[in-house]
Amino acid sequence: MSAGLKFRQALAENQPLQVVGTINAYTAMMAEKVGHKAIYLSGAGVANASYGLPDLGMTSLDNVLEDIRRITSASDLPLLVDADTGWGGAFNIARTVKEMTKAGAAGFHIEDQVAQKRCGHRPNKEIVTQQEMVDRIKAAVDAKTDEHFYIMARTDAFQKEGLNAAIDRAAACIEAGADAIFAEAVHDLADYKAFSDALNVPILANITEFGQTPIYSKTQLEEVGVGMVLYPLSAFRAMNKAALNVYNTILSEGSQASAIDSMQTRAELYDFLDYHSFENTLDKLFQNNK
């Protein structure tokens, strides 16, 4: 079954579908093992975690592909990928679809910000015209090599142009073949409801922390018709805080002892990695060589 089809199946079976950010292969394995059904590679995550860069459109398609491959090699869960603005014009967007499909992604979201993009929850975002965004979606749909590859149109228009203009844009993207709408930086539940009432495809709510959107629960979002809930950087933020505490503790206390409780144990790490079955294989091989 293709990754795209797996994603569609997960969506059909889970309403709303929770999509959790996994910034690397190992966190994807943990998300899978605890029972999540879909995972996400954040553009901010690639920029921040893999390259130490801000989320300002500075990473390349190849940078993101590398992280996709690492994650899809380690986990069978369908992976939704942040494609930012698609890395250029129609031919670049076509390459993005084809290369991400080859790398094992289930689908992507492409947004209507200008190439010099910002995080969706920052002020002063600039967006391209509705026509240019529709052209981005058409280029993506036309380039599909797997009919199930999931194409999500993200609109950042809410901030600058308001609810109705954002819904109009979303409708035009659906007309052009988008499978779903990512309503970025929406604040109120009533606004999510307006999107889902007006549009006949799943709506994604981005419940990223410390941004424009309150931390609505899955139940609250389900009640207003949201089809997917995204937690793009939640685990990443928690990992960062834990790591910072360890670095500070080692420096200030001369030992990591007081931070041990915040750590995953060796046994837990090995469990997620299935370490012992690898070691057993090695032991058997070693015996045979004796």
Ligand SMILES: C[C@](O)(C(=O)O)[C@H](CC(=O)O)C(=O)O
């Ligand atoms: C979803 C997002 O595009 C991402 O790259 O993860 C970001 C998340 C964030 O910065 O909190 C966005 O919303 O722009």
Ligand SMILES: [Mg+2]
């Ligand atoms: Mg992003």
